[in-house]
Amino acid sequence: MAEEKKLVKVTIDNLTVEVEPGTTILEAARQIGGDIVPPTMCYYSTLKGSGGKCRTCLVKVAQGSAADPRPMPKLVASCRTAVMDGMVVENITNPAVLETRKAVTEFLLINHPLDCPVCDQAGECDLQDLSYGHGVDTSRLEFKKRTFELENLGPYIQLHMTRCIMCYRCVYVADQLTEQRLHGVLDRGDECRISTYISKAIDNDFSGNMIDVCPVGALTDRTFRFKNRVWFTKPMDAHRECSKCSGNVRLWMRGEEVFRVTGRKDQWNEVHDFICNECRFEKKKVSDWVIEGPTKVHRHSVISANKYQNLKTPKEFLPEVMGGRDPKMLMNIHKVSGVNDPEIDLSKIPGPATSKIFDKEES
Amino acid sequence: MARKLLLEKIGIEGIRYYDAYRKSGGYASVEKVLKTMSPDDVTNEVKKSGLRGRGGAGFPTGMKWGFLAKPQGVPRYLICNADESEPGTFKDRYLMEHIPHLLIEGLIVSSYAVGSNCTYIYIRGEFGWIVDILEQAIAEAKNNGWLGKNILGSGFDCEIYVHPGAGAYICGEETALLESLEGKRGNPRIKPPFPALKGLYDCPTVVNNVETLSAVVPIINYGSEEYAKIGIGKSAGTKLISACGNISKPGVYEIEMNISVEEFIYSDEYCGGIANGRRLKACVPGGSSVPILPANLLLKTAKGETRMMTYESLSDGGFITGSMLGSGGFIVYDEDQCIVRNTYSFSRFYRHESCGQCSPCREGTGWMKKILWNIETGKGKIKDIDLLFSIQSKIEGNTICPFGDAASWPVAAAIRHFRDEFEWHVTNAEEAQRRNYGLAGYAEPLKVAAS
Numbered sequence: 113m114a115e116e117k118k119l120v121k122v123t124i125d126n127l128t129v130e131v132e133p134g135t136t137i138l139e140a141a142r143q144i145g146g147d148i149v150p151p152t153m154c155y156y157s158t159l160k161g162s163g164g165k166c167r168t169c170l171v172k173v174a175q176g177s178a179a180d181p182r183p184m185p186k187l188v189a190s191c192r193t194a195v196m197d198g199m200v201v202e203n204i205t206n207p208a209v210l211e212t213r214k215a216v217t218e219f220l221l222i223n224h225p226l227d228c229p230v231c232d233q234a235g236e237c238d239l240q241d242l243s244y245g246h247g248v249d250t251s252r253l254e255f256k257k258r259t260f261e262l263e264n265l266g267p268y269i270q271l272h273m274t275r276c277i278m279c280y281r282c283v284y285v286a287d288q289l290t291e292q293r294l295h296g297v298l299d300r301g302d303e304c305r306i307s308t309y310i311s312k313a314i315d316n317d318f319s320g321n322m323i324d325v326c327p328v329g330a331l332t333d334r335t336f337r338f339k340n341r342v343w344f345t346k347p348m349d350a351h352r353e354c355s356k357c358s359g360n361v362r363l364w365m366r367g368e369e370v371f372r373v374t375g376r377k378d379q380w381n382e383v384h385d386f387i388c389n390e391c392r393f394e395k396k397k398v399s400d401w402v403i404e405g406p407t408k409v410h411r412h413s414v415i416s417a418n419k420y421q422n423l424k425t426p427k428e429f430l431p432e433v434m435g436g437r438d439p440k441m442l443m444n445i446h447k448v449s450g451v452n453d454p455e456i457d458l459s460k461i462p463g464p465a466t467s468k469i470f471d472k473e474e475s
Numbered sequence: 476m477a478r479k480l481l482l483e484k485i486g487i488e489g490i491r492y493y494d495a496y497r498k499s500g501g502y503a504s505v506e507k508v509l510k511t512m513s514p515d516d517v518t519n520e521v522k523k524s525g526l527r528g529r530g531g532a533g534f535p536t537g538m539k540w541g542f543l544a545k546p547q548g549v550p551r552y553l554i555c556n557a558d559e560s561e562p563g564t565f566k567d568r569y570l571m572e573h574i575p576h577l578l579i580e581g582l583i584v585s586s587y588a589v590g591s592n593c594t595y596i597y598i599r600g601e602f603g604w605i606v607d608i609l610e611q612a613i614a615e616a617k618n619n620g621w622l623g624k625n626i627l628g629s630g631f632d633c634e635i636y637v638h639p640g641a642g643a644y645i646c647g648e649e650t651a652l653l654e655s656l657e658g659k660r661g662n663p664r665i666k667p668p669f670p671a672l673k674g675l676y677d678c679p680t681v682v683n684n685v686e687t688l689s690a691v692v693p694i695i696n697y698g699s700e701e702y703a704k705i706g707i708g709k710s711a712g713t714k715l716i717s718a719c720g721n722i723s724k725p726g727v728y729e730i731e732m733n734i735s736v737e738e739f740i741y742s743d744e745y746c747g748g749i750a751n752g753r754r755l756k757a758c759v760p761g762g763s764s765v766p767i768l769p770a771n772l773l774l775k776t777a778k779g780e781t782r783m784m785t786y787e788s789l790s791d792g793g794f795i796t797g798s799m800l801g802s803g804g805f806i807v808y809d810e811d812q813c814i815v816r817n818t819y820s821f822s823r824f825y826r827h828e829s830c831g832q833c834s835p836c837r838e839g840t841g842w843m844k845k846i847l848w849n850i851e852t853g854k855g856k857i858k859d860i861d862l863l864f865s866i867q868s869k870i871e872g873n874t875i876c877p878f879g880d881a882a883s884w885p886v887a888a889a890i891r892h893f894r895d896e897f898e899w900h901v902t903n904a905e906e907a908q909r910r911n912y913g914l915a916g917y918a919e920p921l922k923v924a925a926s
């Protein structure tokens with residue numbers, strides 16, 4: 113009989129959870145779930161040694177443990193700090209933590225190009241999420257941003273170093289999933305960059321996973337480049353027999369067309385089953401795959417827009433609260449404007465749309 | 476004359492070589508510990524001596540050795556940190572260049588105490604010629620039976636290797652040093668685990684500064700009590716200070732930690748006063764990472780007491796009105812120096828040396844440097860001063876290693892104490908390109924707040 117492990121109790125933002133000894137504060141928070149989970153930009157549960165670098169997950173330890181209740185003097189990286197029995201942690205309940213997170217977000221953004229409109233990662237970018245949650249809408253930077261040249265890492269992957277936030281995840285992928293170390297970090301400080309050094313092609317069966325782990329659009333899929341916006345594509349879980357990997361993937365489809373193949377990300381945007389390059393880059397036909405069904409997408413995600421899964425129309429409540437009166441507060445835009453006409457398929461119009469196309473009789 | 480323990484024999488002809496060193500009593504401490512003391516006895520002696528780390532943080536050395544994990548069958552390592560790259564600090568270099576056998580002797584004794592059979596000196600890459608000096612000293616020591624197998628028939632084996640770095644200040648941070656020594660990129664590790672538990676190759680490891688390990692020799696030779704008698708309170712023993720800047724006699728001095736800052740600057744035994752008859756404006760007493768102090772706060776604490784050359788007195792008043800002894804890099808500024816330019820120059824250094832691992836330090840150091848350059852070259856705005864202060868406060872305490880703090884403190888202190896000079900630079904941008912702000916009120920005695 114395996115000895116039963118004694119669980120340790122930790123309180124995060126007044127919510128208590130019991131976890132196995134050695135669990136990090138972050139993993140404990142994820143077990144609780146919800147708003148109190150610190151954001152992560154560098155930690156990746158399936159990559160050994162990751163975490164500790166970006167500092168977005170910093171939290172306050174208000175009580176070290178039941179045995180030693182002293183608070184920890186500095187904020188700690190929740191992704192790399194193990195819980196102790198009786199530990200009390202403050203995340204969103206501590207203004208200093210939020211203030212620091214705001215500062216870290218600012219640091220991550222000062223040299224970021226903010227080119228979301230032309231970035232393939234937009235819509236599934238952790239930095240976008242972080243900025244919405246913790247960024248400010250003005251910049252205090254009055255200097256030119258640091259830029260780098262685009263670089264192709266072999267036929268499949270493009271490195272857009274200017275967008276990189278130096279989370280080192282791709283370096284760990286190169287180290288841990290591929291057989292030989294192909295890629296690392298060059299230079300120091302704000303000049304440091306990831307590189308294969310002299311653009312050595314990366315031709316390893318698992319190198320494509322660095323695209324999935326990249327939290328921003330610094331490593332993108334060249335076979336998907338500028339093909340579509342992620343929120344126009346529909347994710348489907350699918351699998352195939354593969355001799356190299358599990359073959360469990362996610363297809364990003366539009367109609368019957370497979371635009372992109374990725375690993376299956378969990379709710380924390382982490383892939384547990386890394387896939388091979390053949391599945392990712394070379395199997396772009398529906399007939400290559402056994403489709404399991406649509407991926408469940410969190411309803412707050414931009415990717416879930418236009419996906420009419422289990423859609424429930426809210427109940428009409430106005431007549432009820434207004435004593436039977438039913439004023440029209442919302443109007444049907446199609447009735448007053450010709451521009452948004454659902455009958456007209458914009459993609460079928462040759463050339464740019466003009467007002468003439470939308471002209472119609474007043475109804 | 477003050478008592479010298481480390482530089483006692485520095486004047487002896489040929490002391491750099493084995494024969495002269497041995498003839499003047501060198502290696503006696505190795506004989507003493509291997510023949511009459513157990514490793515724990517040595518650690519206890521060091522504990523009782525009150526010796527504190529000379530690399531900057533001032534952590535009690537004996538206590539550090541006591542924390543070392545000692546699992547059976549796992550090797551332990553002693554590493555000598557000779558990466559000395561902090562602007563203003565050049566004491567280890569002097570010691571290694573002129574009396575290398577003192578360090579080798581200290582290393583053998585310390586290796587015995589912590590049980591390291593394989594000891595490394597990690598030396599700054601730019602000290603190429605000192606690598607040769609040390610390797611020659613190691614070869615001489617080995618030829619004379621002080622290193623190798625079964626030293627003096629005691630059963631203790633020890634080898635010492637010199638490993639040069641590749642030109643990164645951050646590799647002086649002990650865990651970055653370990654990474655670099657293992658052949659990896661010198662990124663500081665995330666702690667815990669601390670080196671005492673998992674250091675070099677995941678084995679228990681002690682990292683100590685050159686001066687710390689050299690000081691073990693006089694402690695063993697003269698006894699811990701004798702050593703502890705020197706200095707004041709918890710600042711026991713002697714300390715090497717590398718003095719530079721606008722003083723009459725720059726150089727490396729060994730002081731007993733019982734003299735005042737004023738004596739150190741003005742006495743002929745040490746710095747010999749401010750050069751060219753100028754007046755003292757400011758001082759960075761412990762290497763570029765520690766807060767800068769204006770003359771009035773340097774010579775007297777905010778309480779009006781005389782400031783002494785000790786760990787405690789220099790840090791009296793905390794970061795608001797105090798500084799730190801740090802690594803003993805004593806930089807003196809006279810009235811003709813510009814604090815803005817000096818702060819810019821430090822920032823440029825930190826921006827260049829950040830390893831780039833964590834976001835606040837990687838991005839913040841570059842940002843601060845750019846703002847300071849604007850202020851220095853007459854393009855600054857008043858709000859830049861507050862912005863600078865805000866940036867440094869967001870870096871400090873939020874990084875993986877103390878480098879982030881080291882990059883923030885000089886900026887914070889410069890703005891705290893010399894704000895009017897920064898403002899003058901902004902509002903009189905054109906004039907500031909032609910002349911310096913001068914002494915202003917920085918040397919005027921401060922009113923002591925009634926307690």
Ligand SMILES: Cc1cc2nc3c(=O)[nH]c(=O)nc-3n(C[C@H](O)[C@H](O)[C@H](O)COP(=O)(O)O)c2cc1C
Pocket residue numbers: 527528529530531532533534536556557558559560561644645646647648649650682683684685687688876877878881
């Ligand atoms: C950025 C940075 C640079 C450092 N550089 C040095 C150095 O060059 N030499 C040194 O002895 N300690 C240096 N230290 C301190 C070491 O990390 C470590 O504390 C020291 O070697 C311990 O030795 P001690 O206890 O004998 O002082 C540095 C620390 C930091 C954070």
Ligand code: SF4
Pocket residue numbers: 275276277278279280281282283306322325326327328330331
């Ligand atoms: S390229 Fe992406 S995964 Fe790699 S370090 Fe940069 S942000 Fe992280």
Ligand code: SF4
Pocket residue numbers: 645662663828829830831832833834836837874875876877878879
């Ligand atoms: S504080 Fe600076 S030097 Fe230290 S780990 Fe972070 S980026 Fe590197």
Ligand code: FES
Pocket residue numbers: 151152153154155163164165166167168169170189190191192
């Ligand atoms: S996620 Fe914890 S520091 Fe980056």
